[in-house]
Amino acid sequence: MHWAKVVGSAVGAAAILALGIILGHFAIPKAADPPDPQDLDQEILKTVLAQLDASKIRENLRELSKEPHLASSPRDEALVEFILQRWKDQLSGLDSAVTSTYEVLLSFPNQEQPNLVELVDSNETVLHSFQPSEENVTGEQAGPNVVQPYAAYAPPGTPKGLLVYANQGTEEDFKELQARGITLQGTIALTRYGGAGRGAKAENAAKHGVVGVLVYTDPADINDGKSLPSETFPNSWGLPPSGVERGSYYKYFGDPLTPYLPAHPASFRLDPNNTSGFPPIPAQPIGFQDAKELLCNLSGPSAPDSWQGALGCDYKLGPGFSTNGGLPAGSMVKLSVHNRLVLRNSSNVLGIIRGAVEPDRYVIYGNHRDSWIHGAVDPSSGTAVLLEITRVLGTLLKKGTWRPRRSIIFASWGAEEFGLIGSTEFTEEFFSKLQERAVAYLNVDISVFANATLRAQGTPPVQSVIFSAAKEIGAPGPSGLSIYDNWIRYSNRSSPVYGLIPSMGTLGAGSDYAPFIHFLGISSMDLAYTYDKSKTSARIYPTYHTAFDTFEYVEKFVDPGFSSHQAVARTAGSVLLRLSDSFFLPLNVSxxxxxxxxxxxxxxxxxxxxxxxxxxxxxxxxxxxxxxxxxxxxxxxxxxxxxxxxxxxxxxxxxxxxxxxxxxxxxxxxxxxxxxxxxxxxxxxxxxxxxxxxxxxxxxxxxxxxxxxxxxxxxxxxxxxxxxxxxxxxxxxxxxxxxx
Amino acid sequence: MHWAKVVGSAVGAAAILALGIILGHFAIPKAADPPDPQDLDQEILKTVLAQLDASKIRENLRELSKEPHLASSPRDEALVEFILQRWKDQLSGLDSAVTSTYEVLLSFPNQEQPNLVELVDSNETVLHSFQPSEENVTGEQAGPNVVQPYAAYAPPGTPKGLLVYANQGTEEDFKELQARGITLQGTIALTRYGGAGRGAKAENAAKHGVVGVLVYTDPADINDGKSLPSETFPNSWGLPPSGVERGSYYKYFGDPLTPYLPAHPASFRLDPNNTSGFPPIPAQPIGFQDAKELLCNLSGPSAPDSWQGALGCDYKLGPGFSTNGGLPAGSMVKLSVHNRLVLRNSSNVLGIIRGAVEPDRYVIYGNHRDSWIHGAVDPSSGTAVLLEITRVLGTLLKKGTWRPRRSIIFASWGAEEFGLIGSTEFTEEFFSKLQERAVAYLNVDISVFANATLRAQGTPPVQSVIFSAAKEIGAPGPSGLSIYDNWIRYSNRSSPVYGLIPSMGTLGAGSDYAPFIHFLGISSMDLAYTYDKSKTSARIYPTYHTAFDTFEYVEKFVDPGFSSHQAVARTAGSVLLRLSDSFFLPLNVSxxxxxxxxxxxxxxxxxxxxxxxxxxxxxxxxxxxxxxxxxxxxxxxxxxxxxxxxxxxxxxxxxxxxxxxxxxxxxxxxxxxxxxxxxxxxxxxxxxxxxxxxxxxxxxxxxxxxxxxxxxxxxxxxxxxxxxxxxxxxxxxxxxxxxx
CATH class of the missing domain: 1.20.930.40 (Transferrin receptor-like, dimerisation domain)
Incomplete structure (x- = not known):
């Protein structure tokens, strides 16, 4: 070959090689290059929202609420297994799921010796006995696992005394009675729910010498005044006359015997007799049917206007019954409270999806599992949504379609009704790593109170992510509005920064978010669908904590079609994905x-x-x-x-x-x-x-x-x-x- | 051109192009590729260690210790500016430097009314007066800025009483006196340093009715028994007979009026009269020359053997002086303590080198600046090292040769001698971000106690990084050993994991690491060169907290040639670089x-x-x-x-x-x-x-x-x-x- 030609060829070859090198270097992405940062994938988000299925939520709810599942009861334990199996499912489960069990102090009435409210004379002869339980109006109120109405953690005792009416049992209410010269020492105070916390009514009462407390729900506060059986469940969503709100009367939250320590079997426990926060005197909740009989027969001066309710009579203050009424004048009300404190095992179920990129950042989503009775609304409406979200995400995960950027921890908390116990023990046990790694906590307890609008509570940084989610999801019903645009119609405020926006609530201690925000400082939120407040002044859904909170109640009156459940599932699912998948965390700290x-x-x-x-x-x-x-x-x-x-x-x-x-x-x-x-x-x-x-x-x-x-x-x-x-x-x- | 040839050429060109593409793709790193993870650079480390200059440390020390610089004094303020200017230097400074000033409660003697120790009779006629200050042996002990010996935070008062000897003033010591029937009520107790904290001596004494406390340093505890002027400074490193250890008698640390709050001018302050932690009775430190006169004239039974010291007489317990001694029997000791509590500004100087890769991870290195008098050893030997390290690192930084992976925060703390005040206020002010981001805290207070060996204190995870550094640096002196191999000869233990290794100490609350480890939970350490304990039993270097802790003292007796200072600088510098630059943090948690x-x-x-x-x-x-x-x-x-x-x-x-x-x-x-x-x-x-x-x-x-x-x-x-x-x-x- 001619030398010049060889050189020429070589030069040409060199040029081609160079071109190749340039192409190879600049035009082809390296396999070893880091992938594009994993960010929120809108297609995945759409898929998830589309797959969240109202009928599956309905099925979940039917199963979850078919039997009473009081904390630590056999049915509660069965639901632990039920949820665990769902989260371990081969086709739709999570990466892992475990139960975590604590030994906690609960309070129950004594089945052998039921709590009683009676009228007695001065010889303790019983003149009259009030209803010890709710009426069996749908066949579901009489089962052996329907726990009798009681005030959890109220001490046992059999106080008796003349009855007084003390409105909501606030400090001011008792001062008002005192100012009006009503003798309180040695009396039994009848109070209505609202105004003060449950336990606070007994605490305030005891300070004034009251020896026992009755608590009822006034139809004015829950039924917009309606009180007849024909106007209440099963004929409407109203509270039946015999319905009684149960609840924890403990002042704080978490296991009462192990503050700041996880309630493991070997953990240090306070002496229950020296534990603060329990009501100082016996207390018992009753229905408004019984309350009416007591209240409408009281003697003494009329109660102030703001103390009057919807029982159809002039509420008087007492003490004692009037001589011309239906109850024996001079007779006393006697409470027989036989509550017992018991150490019981209560479990959380925890499920994890491991983050692909930042496994050490946790987005936590939880709800409690335990109910007072069937708990169809509280908490099973939330758990039904939770299980539908884990089904959809778990299915994508098992198919290999999706894995979040950050880890997601799902939780089914135990013993919330007794004072947020499961969630609090969890935050105590994992205090350090949660403080270090938790991005946010999302709580969906009662998912649907009613059908009107989204209701969100949270700290300011979560407002933006909730708004983003709510703007992209359609509200249930025919309006054609987004959840956001529907929400702003019901509840709004004028923000100096944004103008008119939906109004978010703040977080108290009403559900399992409390230990996350107050104890751990983790940005938290709670989501639900709720009422049109212009149409009802009910302080909460009427059958709250009663034996009437059943699947039938939900299906007939709360959310027929389960479209509000689905709306909450979509909102929660979108918030969850945004928090777990966005490259930049969608928390607007400003x-x-x-x-x-x-x-x-x-x-x-x-x-x-x-x-x-x-x-x-x-x-x-x-x-x-x-x-x-x-x-x-x-x-x-x-x-x-x-x-x-x-x-x-x-x-x-x-x-x-x-x-x-x-x-x-x-x-x-x-x-x-x-x-x-x-x-x-x-x-x-x-x-x-x-x-x-x-x-x-x-x-x-x-x-x-x-x-x-x-x-x-x-x-x-x-x-x-x-x-x-x-x-x-x-x-x-x-x-x-x-x-x- | 022949078609086949064209095809052949094209094929050949394609092959070459392909080769080029392959080469370009695989053989040339992309500009856009992430750089190799920035890790500890051994060359930089070597450069830093080589540049740490003993003569520059000596110069630093001469400047820092040339005048007394008691916390908040004009000279202390001047040193704030001095350090600030060093750290802002265009050629050898840091990225930024600021001062941070707190308003803190300090305690000083009254210059108009000096504290006195006297002998008085029952009419309060003064029979004898003891030395109110140290002897001026080198011309440096008499300046106007030499603070009189005093017990900081001891309350003012003029108690008088018969003298008793109470050994170290521990709880056990007073119980022993009580058991021996020595009357304590209304007495003045003479105690020696050691055994109990300073303030604890007064606290223990007060519990037994003692009304005032004297504290001295026994030659047995500090001078290996030597007590003659000819055997002590300026003739040796020993404590002169008039030398008095000052110190804080406050029980806790941090500004006494603002616990858990940064001492900003507007911060809430406790009422000084209701503040706990101050000694309950007046106290005053004295030299062993005066102590000898008191102690060797005491009456009463002999003190136990373990209470005896090196003052050349049999120590008796008292109360009061013997009839045949050099002091009037029946005379009482009177303390006149006129200490005043004053709110003063005290500053920290903070310098920052911004991390290149993880600017939100902080390695913190600090020492206090304030001294009791000249403080050549305490703390200026440490500050001299600190400034040399910042000079070397600052120079590399300004040249563009180096920037650490993580941020480094350098600190010159104020008012440490009064109770770690500057560092504690810093941890209070920046509590959240330090908890979130601080990798470790390195403290070098007194850098050289003596010339024998490295001494390190810290929590277990820092052992490995200190060992790594110590293995690669030569020990001062002719041994040819590494600092590590030299260290193991002086202080070692048998580890079940590693076998024979140098023995690390644990962290108490003796210097500014205390708030970092105890309050913030940041892995911390303290480094120094120290004694051969087989050659001296001195509880600390003899002129500690006296007017004899001068540059001359260091140069003649502590570290002639400053090679131990250099060794500490190299160890600290290496630890610092390893912590700030290593890809994986060199903290061995196991x-x-x-x-x-x-x-x-x-x-x-x-x-x-x-x-x-x-x-x-x-x-x-x-x-x-x-x-x-x-x-x-x-x-x-x-x-x-x-x-x-x-x-x-x-x-x-x-x-x-x-x-x-x-x-x-x-x-x-x-x-x-x-x-x-x-x-x-x-x-x-x-x-x-x-x-x-x-x-x-x-x-x-x-x-x-x-x-x-x-x-x-x-x-x-x-x-x-x-x-x-x-x-x-x-x-x-x-x-x-x-x-x-």
Whole structure:
């Protein structure tokens, strides 16, 4: 071959080789390249929402509610196995599922010696006996597993005394009776549900010498005044006259004997006799049928207008019965309460889907399993939704179609009705790793109260993800509106940032989110479908905690067709996927700025002058709120900038950790030493009417009227510093991470 | 061109193109590829160690110690500026540096009315006055800024009484005096340093009716018995006869008025009159020259042998002076203490190097800046090392040669001598972000006590990184040994895992690491060079907290040539780089297994029988330790596996978070409610002699002798559950992250 030709060929070959090298280098993605960051997949999201099936939710509910499943009962244990098997299913289960069992202190009536409410004369001769249980109106109220109405954790005892009517049993109610000269010492107080917590009624009563408490549900508060059998279940969704709300009368939450410790068999337990938080005197709930007989025969002056109800008579205050009524004047009411405290095993069921990219970040979704009776609404409507969501996600998982970016933990909690026990023990057992790794907690307890609209409660950062989900799902019914647009019609507020938006509620301690938000500082939320408040003033769905909360009740009156159940399942499913799959966590921390600003404004408006008088200056609080606002806005801006670039995984993880851990920065275990578990300085219980930082508001209430320089005013100053420190710490968490 | 030839050429070209594509694709790294994970660079490490310069440390020390720099004094403030300017230097500074100032409660003697120790008769006529300050032996002891010897936070007062000798002022010492029938009521107690904390001497004394306390340093405890001027500084490293150890007599740490809150000007403050932790009675430290005069003239029975010292006389117990001695019999000792509590500004200086890859992970390295007088050893020997390390790293940084993987925070703490105040306020202010992000805290306070060997204290996970560093650095002196091999000759133990290894100490509350480990649960360590304990029994270097701790003292007697300073700088520098730059964090969490196993063994051996008698079973503790061991071993195995693959950044971050957060899992803010700041269930103060879990050991000590079923025995059970819960939580943190 000619040399020049060889050179020419070689040059040509070199050029081609070079072209190849260039093509190879730039045009073909490397197999070893990191895959595109796994982000929320809209197609998967659509698939999931489409597959969530109302009829399957209905089937779940029928199974879950077919028998009473009181915490630790054999049926409750059977449902543990039922859920475990679902989550271990080969075709639609999760990666793993386990049960976790605690030995906890529960309280039950004595089957051999039922609780009684009677009328007796001074020789203790029984003149009359009231109903010990609900009427069997659908054939389901008489089974051996229908627990008699009782006030869980109320102490046993047989107090008797003249009856007084004490309205809702608040501190103010008893003061009012005292002010009106009604003798309280040695009486039995009849109170109605609402206004004060269950246990608080007995606590307040005992302070005034009352020896026993009856609690009933007034038709005015639950049935929009209706009280006839023909107007109530099974003829409507109303509470029947014999219906009785059961409930826990324990003041705190978690296993009463093992505060701050998981209730393992070997754990240290308090002496039940020295445990605080139980009602100090016997208490017993009754139906409004019995309450009517008692209340409409009372003597004494008329109760104030706001104390009147819908029992069809003028409510009097007592003490004792009138001489011209249907009950013997001079007779006393006698309570025989035989409740027993028992150590019982109660289980959580936990199911896990392992995250593909960030397995050490947990999105937690839970509901309790235990009910008082059949619990079709409470909690099985939520569990039916939970099981449908795990079925759909589990099926995608088992098919290999999908695995979330982060891990998802599903939980079926035990013994919630006794005081959020299963969930609280879980947070105690896994305190460290949950604090380190939990992104958010989603609770769906009662999924459907009624058919009108979504109702969401949560801390500010979850508002955005709930809104995003609600905007893309159709509301049940013919409106054609999204869940979001329907919601805004029923419940809205004007946000200084967003204008008119649906109104989110805040989180108290009404369900299993409480230990997550208050004890662990994990951003939490609770979702449900609920009433049109313009159409009913019921304080909750009427058969709540009664033997009438059955499958038939749901199917006939709460959600025929289960379309609201499906709407909640879709909303919860969408929120769950967004939290578990989004590259950037969909927690808008800057939404806390609005809350802080409104808390600050309320403090300035309602406490400012009073504080000024005691030389307590809100200046540092103003500065702290401003620092927070600035840091939050800058972080959101930083995220926007990152989103438009190609951030690496660690950059996004850094930001996501800031978003996740913000809520933790509001925790201070030393803020409220007297409040068991409550460490979140923004959401601890607020007894003051001023809608501001609870520690500050409560301390001001307590200090009011004490002398300048008192310990109570020092505590106001301390609470102010506690909240300033928390806000400064929260701002520091949000600032660029290499700034101090 | 012939068609076949064209085809042939095309085929050949295609082959070459293909080859090029293959080469381009596989052989050339993509620009867009993520860089190799940034790991510890051995070349950088070598460069840093080589550049750490003994003569520059010497220069730093001369500047830092040239004037007294008591906390909040003008010179202390000047050093704040000095350090700030170093860290802001254009050529050798850090990315940023700031000061952070707190308003804290300090205690000073009154310059107008010096504290006095006198002999008086019953008419208060002064018979004799003792030295109010140290002798001016080098010309540096008489300056206006040499603070008079005093007991910081001891209350003002002018108690007088007969003198008794109370040894070290422990609870046992006073009980011994009582048992021997020595009247204590109304006396002044002379005690020597050691045995009990400073403040504890006054607290114990007050419980027995003692009205004032003197504290001195016995030559037996500090000078190996030597006490003549010719045998002490400036003629040797010994403590001169007039030397007096100052110190804080406050019981806790942090600003006394703002526990758990950063001491910002607007923060809530306790009333100083209601603050706990100050000595209950006046106290004053004196030199052994004065102590000799007092002690060698005491009357009464001889003190026990173990109470005798090296003052050259038989120590008697008193009360009062003997009739045949050099001091008037019947005369009383009168203390005039005029200490004042003052709110003062005290600053930390904070310098930051931003991490290149994980800026949200912090390695913190600090030392305090404030001294009692010149503080050449304490703390300037440490600060001189700190500034040399920042110079070398800052220079590399400014040149663009190096940037660490993680962020490094350097700190010069204020007001440590008064009770770790600057560091504690820092941990309070940045509680949340430090808990979330701090990898480890490295403290180098006194860097060189003496020239013999490295001394390291820390929690188990830091042992491995200190050993790694110590193995690669030569020990000062002619031995040719590594620091590690030299260390093992002086202080070693037999580890069941590693065989013979250097012995690491544990962390008490002696320096600024205390809030990091006890309050925040951050893996911490303290490094220094120290004595050959076979050659001296000095409890600390002799001029500690006296006016004789000067540059001359260091240069002549502590570390001529500064090679031990350099050795500490190299060790600290290497530890710092390893922590900030290693891809996998060099924290060997499985080294905790050895500690837990030994704590468990001690509990079984020394408490087991006693616990059994009270039906307290150690079984759950055994199980928890086993779970921890298993989880730790599995995690180490997992890391080994990852190291041999090509783990992605998030996989490594996940593991590193487990390593970082393990120490946090041992925190329980509710474990020891009466112990301010102490939340780490393994390292809280242990008063019991059994080397086991402190809560368990202390509770057992307190319960001993109480009746079965007592509250004290219930507390033992609670403490057992607290430690079991912590170990179970720690094991859960180490287990695979998607397991529960």
């Amino acid at each position: 939404d806390y700025s609005e809350t802080l600003r409104s808390f600050l404004q309320a403090a300035q408006d309602h406490l400012g002058a009073q504080l000024q008088q005691h030389n307590i200056n809100l200046g540092p609080l103003v500065t702290a709120v401003e620092k927070f606002e600035k840091a939050a806005a800058a972080l959101i801006q930083h995220i926007t900038t990152l989103q438009s670039s190609s951030p690496d995984s660690l950059q996004v993880r850094t930001v996501n950790d800031q978003l996740m851990l913000l809520e933790r920065a509001f925790l201070n275990p030393r803020a409220f030493p007297e409040e068991q578990y409550y460490s979140h300085v923004l959401w601890a219980p607020r007894t003051s009417s001023v809608a501001t930082f609870p520690g500050l508001a409560n301390a001001c209430s307590r200090a009011e009227g004490t002398s300048p320089g008192s310990e109570a005013w020092a505590e106001v100053q301390r609470q102010l510093s506690v909240v300033v420190m928390a806000l400064e710490g929260a701002a520091a968490t949000l600032r660029p991470v290499a700034d101090l | 080294d905790y297994s050895e500690t837990l196993r030994s704590f468990l063994q001690a509990a079984q051996d020394h408490l087991g029988a006693q616990l059994q008698q009270h039906n307290i079973n150690l079984g759950p503790l055994v199980t928890a330790v086993e779970k921890f061991e298993k989880a730790a071993a599995a995690l180490i195995q997992h890391i080994t596996t990852l190291q041999s693959s090509s783990p992605d950044s998030l996989q490594v971050r996940t593991v590193n978070d487990q390593l970082m957060l393990l120490e946090r899992a041992f925190l329980n803010p509710r474990a020891f409610p009466e112990e301010q700041y102490y939340s780490h269930v393994l390292w809280a103060p242990r008063t019991s002699s059994v080397a086991t879990f402190p809560g368990l050991a202390n509770a057992c000590s307190r319960a001993e002798g109480t009746s079965p079923g007592s509250e004290a025995w219930a507390e033992v059970q609670r403490q057992l559950s607290v430690v079991v819960m912590a170990l179970e939580g720690a094991a859960a943190t180490l287990r695979p992250v998607a397991d529960l």
